[in-house]
Amino acid sequence: xxxxxxxxxxxxxxxxxxxxxxxxxxxxxxxxxxxxxxxxxxxxxxxxxxxxxxxxxxxxxxxxxxxxxxxxxxxxxxxxxxxxxxxxxxxxxxxxxxxxxxxxxxxxxxxxxxxxxxxxxxxxxxxxxxxxxxxxxxxxxxxxxxxxxxxxxxxxxxxxxxxxxxxxxxxxxxxxxxxxxxxxxxxxxxxxxxxxxxxxxxxxxxxxxxxxxxxxxxxxxxxxxxxxxxxxxxxxxxxxxxxxxxxxxxxxxxxxxxxxxxxxxxxxxxxxxxxxxxxxxxxxxxxxxxxxxxxxxxxxxxxxxxxxxxxxxxxxxxxxxxxxxxxxxxxxxxxxxxxxxxxxxxxxxxxxxxxxxxxxxxxxxxxxxxxxxxxxxxxxxxxxxxxxxxxxxxxxxxxxxxxxxxxxxxxxxxxxxxxxxxxxxxxxxxxxxxxxxxxxxxxxxxxxxxxxxxxxxxxxxxxxxxxxxxxxxxxxxxxxxxxxxxxxxxxxxxxxxxxxxxxxxxxxxxxxxxxxxxxxxxxxxxxxxxxxxxxxxxxxxxxxxxxxxxxxxxxxxxxxxxxxxxxxxxxxxxxxxxxxxxxxxxxxxxxxxxxxxxxxxxxxxxxxxxxxxxxxxxxxxxxxxxxxxxxxxxxxxxxxxxxxxxxxxxxxxxxxxxxxxxxxxxxxxxxxxxxxxxxxxxxxxxxxxxxxxxxxxxxxxxxxxxxxxxxxxxxxxxxxxxxxxxxxxxxxxxxxxxxxxxxxxxxxx
Numbered sequence: 001x002x003x004x005x006x007x008x009x010x011x012x013x014x015x016x017x018x019x020x021x022x023x024x025x026x027x028x029x030x031x032x033x034x035x036x037x038x039x040x041x042x043x044x045x046x047x048x049x050x051x052x053x054x055x056x057x058x059x060x061x062x063x064x065x066x067x068x069x070x071x072x073x074x075x076x077x078x079x080x081x082x083x084x085x086x087x088x089x090x091x092x093x094x095x096x097x098x099x100x101x102x103x104x105x106x107x108x109x110x111x112x113x114x115x116x117x118x119x120x121x122x123x124x125x126x127x128x129x130x131x132x133x134x135x136x137x138x139x140x141x142x143x144x145x146x147x148x149x150x151x152x153x154x155x156x157x158x159x160x161x162x163x164x165x166x167x168x169x170x171x172x173x174x175x176x177x178x179x180x181x182x183x184x185x186x187x188x189x190x191x192x193x194x195x196x197x198x199x200x201x202x203x204x205x206x207x208x209x210x211x212x213x214x215x216x217x218x219x220x221x222x223x224x225x226x227x228x229x230x231x232x233x234x235x236x237x238x239x240x241x242x243x244x245x246x247x248x249x250x251x252x253x254x255x256x257x258x259x260x261x262x263x264x265x266x267x268x269x270x271x272x273x274x275x276x277x278x279x280x281x282x283x284x285x286x287x288x289x290x291x292x293x294x295x296x297x298x299x300x301x302x303x304x305x306x307x308x309x310x311x312x313x314x315x316x317x318x319x320x321x322x323x324x325x326x327x328x329x330x331x332x333x334x335x336x337x338x339x340x341x342x343x344x345x346x347x348x349x350x351x352x353x354x355x356x357x358x359x360x361x362x363x364x365x366x367x368x369x370x371x372x373x374x375x376x377x378x379x380x381x382x383x384x385x386x387x388x389x390x391x392x393x394x395x396x397x398x399x400x401x402x403x404x405x406x407x408x409x410x411x412x413x414x415x416x417x418x419x420x421x422x423x424x425x426x427x428x429x430x431x432x433x434x435x436x437x438x439x440x441x442x443x444x445x446x447x448x449x450x451x452x453x454x455x456x457x458x459x460x461x462x463x464x465x466x467x468x469x470x471x472x473x474x475x476x477x478x479x480x481x482x483x484x485x486x487x488x489x490x491x492x493x494x495x496x497x498x499x500x501x502x503x504x505x506x507x508x509x510x511x512x513x514x515x516x517x518x519x520x521x522x523x524x525x526x527x528x529x530x531x532x533x534x535x536x537x538x539x540x541x542x543x544x545x546x547x548x549x550x551x552x553x554x555x556x557x558x559x560x561x562x563x564x565x566x567x568x569x570x571x572x573x574x575x576x577x578x579x580x581x582x583x584x585x586x587x588x589x590x591x592x593x594x595x596x597x598x599x600x601x602x603x604x605x606x607x608x609x610x611x612x613x614x615x616x617x618x619x620x621x622x623x624x625x626x627x628x629x630x631x632x633x634x635x636x637x638x639x640x641x642x643x644x645x646x647x648x649x650x651x652x653x654x655x656x657x658x659x660x661x662x663x664x665x666x667x668x669x670x671x672x673x674x675x676x677x678x679x680x681x682x683x684x685x686x687x688x689x690x691x692x693x694x695x696x697x698x699x700x701x702x703x704x705x706x707x708x709x710x711x712x713x714x715x716x717x718x719x720x721x722x723x724x725x726x727x728x729x730x731x732x733x734x735x736x737x738x739x740x741x742x743x744x745x746x747x748x749x
Contacts, residue, residue, distance in 0.1 A: 656686030
C-alpha cells in the first residue's frame, strides 16, 4: 500500500470557462424564445390560415339593371341600340378587335359582346350583327352568318349595396386578369414572387441599392405576400414589431397557400383609391372606378396607371393630381418597355395617351336612389339568408335605364314651371309581366329621401272610378256600357254629416249612358252606381285588383276619398290593363350567389280576377277617356297612338293623378305637396302633361285589342240604353257581352 509523502497537495479541480455561464443563460433564453415563437407561430398559423381560407372579405351585393333582349320585329332603332351600348361603356371600333366594342354601317350595328354571367348561366363573349328596317329590328346574325331569333346584351351594373363600414370591391379570378397586368405588377412590385418563400432578402437589398442610387425612396422591399399580410391583418404603423409580424404572416401564407392563390388575393385586396367615404379595393373595382370598364378591356396605359397607384393612391390620385399620375404611369410604362412587356410602338402609343377617366362615382349608374330603395325593400321580404348580402351576391332587377332616365327628365322639366313646393312621383310598369321598369320618388330624383312613389298615401280622386264601373260591367245581365245612370241631385248622411256630391261643372244631366259617365268622369252617376252595387262589393273589387291592405270605405270613397300610394294605384291598374290578370308588381327578377348559382327567382304566379269580356268593355271606355273625355289632350298630342287611362283629382285640388297605358307600358303620375296643401291642378292639367311628355319622348305602341268571344258590337238606344236594331235612329254602337235570349227593344219614336 503506497502512501503519500507528508505535505503533498491534492490535485486541483479544473474550473468552467468564463463564457460558460453566459452561454448557458443565453441558451435557456433562446430555448424559451423558441418555444414562445413556436407557440406564437402556431397561434398565428391557426388564426391566419382559417381566416384566409374562408370568406376573406365582406363583398357588397351587386345590383344590375335588366338585360336588353333583342329579337326580330322589336321596335328599336339603331340610335337607341347605340345609346344602350354607350351606357355599357362599349367603344366604337370598326376593327372589332376585342369584346366591349361595336361598329356601325348603314342599317347594321355589329357588336362584340362581353362574356357575362346571367340568371340562367354563363354567356360567352360573341360577335353578332343587328340589321334594322323602318319598323325596328329586321334580323340578327351570329358571326354575321347564322341567323337567330334572339340575342341579348349584358345587364348594366347600377349599384354596389354597401353595409355600414363595408369596403367596396369587385372580386376577380386570376384567369380573368390580363397577362400584361399580372406580369407588369410582378415587375414593379415583386419580381421574385414565384421564387421566394414569402420574404425576400434579395428584394430588400435591391430596394436599398435603388433608393441609395436615386437619393430618395423609389422602391420598396416588401414582397407582395408581405403587403397582403399587412393589408389584411395589420395596421399601417411603421414599427419593428409590425414588420416582424408581417414577415411571419407572410411566411405562413406562403407555406399554406399556392402562389396563384396569394396573387389572386392580392389583386382583390389592394387599396387603389377613395370614392368619397368608401375605400376602393382590388383591381376589379379599380378598373371600373377609374375607367368604368372591366379589367379585360384595359389598355397598357390604363394598366400602368393602376399599378402606379399602388405606391400612393392619394398622392398619385389622377383626378386631383393628374401630372403626378401621368409621371408615375410613364415610369411604369418605361419599365414595361425595358423588360420587353411592350414593344416600341405600343410604348409610344401608351405614353402619348391622355388620362381618360370617368367622373368620380360614375363607374356605377347609381343615380336611381328611389328605384334602389324599392329593390332593397323587396330584398328584405325575399326568403333567403340575408347574411349573403355581404358575400358578393348578384341581384338582377327589371330596371330599364332608358325608361328611368326619361321618367326623371320628364319630372324635372315638367315641374320647372310649377310651384316649387309641388312634388311628383312616377312609376313605369310593363303591365303584361308586372315588372317595375322605372320609379321616380320626387322631383329631385338624384338624391335619396322620402320615396313618394312607395310611401306617400294620398287621396286618389277619380282614379277609383274604373274599379266601380268594372264591377258593374262584370254583371252583363244587369249593366252594359249603354246602361242609363241617374245624374240627379243626391244627398247622403255620411260620417254624421250631410253629403251632396256634385259634378265637376256643378250641373246635372238627367240620365247619361254608363260609358259617358266614366268617359266624362261624372261624380253623381258614379256615386249612385257605387251605392247600387254596395260598398262591400267595391271593397272586394279593390282586393281582387291587387290592394293588399284592408281599408274601410265610406260613401265618399266612391269619389276617391281613400288614400293609396302611387305603387298601389299602379298595382290596381296593372290588373285592369292586363286583361284582368293580376300579378304582384316587382323590381327584383332573380338573385344569384357570386358563382352564379340561383338563390331566388321571382315566382310567375298569375291570377285571373275578371273575365276578359268585362275587362274589354272597361278598356273600351278608358280608351274613350283619352280620345273624347277628360284626357283628350292625349289624342291631340299623339293622334296616331291609341291609349287608355283615367284622370284623378282629389278634393280642393290637393292631388293630381293620371294613370294610363299603351300596348305594353303602364304609367302612373302623381303631383301634390308634402304638406297636403292645394296645388290648384286637376288630373288633366297637372299629371296628364307628364304622361304625354314621357310617351312623346320615349315612344309608344297603340293598344290592340280583339273582340273576345261572347262580345259583339251592339246598337243601343241613346235615350233608354236598351239594345235595339242597328237600323234605328239615334243609337249608340258599343261592344256588349252577348246575353242569352236577349230581346231587342223597339226603336225610339
